[in-house]
Amino acid sequence: MTLTIGGEDKELSALLDKELTAFNQAATGAADEAELSVRATDDESGEITGGLTGWTWGGLGGVSMLWVREDQRGTGLGTRLMRAAEDEARRRGCDRMIVSSFSFQAPPFYRRLGYVETGRSEGIPGGNTDVHFSKSLTASAAAPLFRLAVLLDYPPDAVADALAREERTLALLPRHGGRLERRMRTGDGLSEVHLLTFPSEDAYRAYLADPERDPDGRITARVLEVTEVYG
Secondary structure (H helix, E strand, O other), X not given: OOOOOOOOOHHHHHHHHHHHHHHHHHHHOOOOOEEEEEEEEOOOOOOEEEEEEEEXXXXXXXXXXXXXXXXXXXXXXXXHHHHHHHHHHXXXXXXXXXXXXXXXXXXXXXXXXXXXXXXXXXXXXOOXXXXXXXXXXXXXXXXXXXXXXXXXXXXXXXXXXXXXXXXXXXXXXXXXXXXXXXXXXXXXXXXXXXXXXXOOHHHHHHHHOOOOXXXXXXXXXXXXXXXXXXX
């Protein structure tokens, strides 16, 4: 028996794909494995501006690669590619979609699209992380929560009054579906951090526009959208 070690081996790859596909179909009864691709092309130049490759099999859709040309990033093209892939996966009978993304790539992007983290492979490559995501494609799938971290600094000469004002503001959260998940105060009592969740960004905007919400102008607040929560 001779072992040959090398780089790309198209003959070997084709053989393994054929044999493993046959084995998987025999083991599961699912014989609908198919490639999936979505191509974005500029109408004038005909150039490819972005694309997605993946697969579907046994009710599951997977994204292998997603790329958007640099000048098209931030235009929503990535979202359109993903939506098109999800729609095609549904058409093929899939009820779930999976994708992995390195920590230096686009985990926040997938979270915004409703993907939920299911696991991590740490230290790949180097000190980075490979983050694994899944999303239900059924109509009843819950939308991702809209999370915020609010950093508050209270006026040293009116802490009690500012705290009372903030308590009244926080009391309005439930009417907009909001929730105070975590509240942390510094030892001197002059600063707090609130972790808030809303069912959507629209719900958060409605909370900000609530006529009974009357924030204390003396409180310095910094609001940050949260994409990852640990612990």
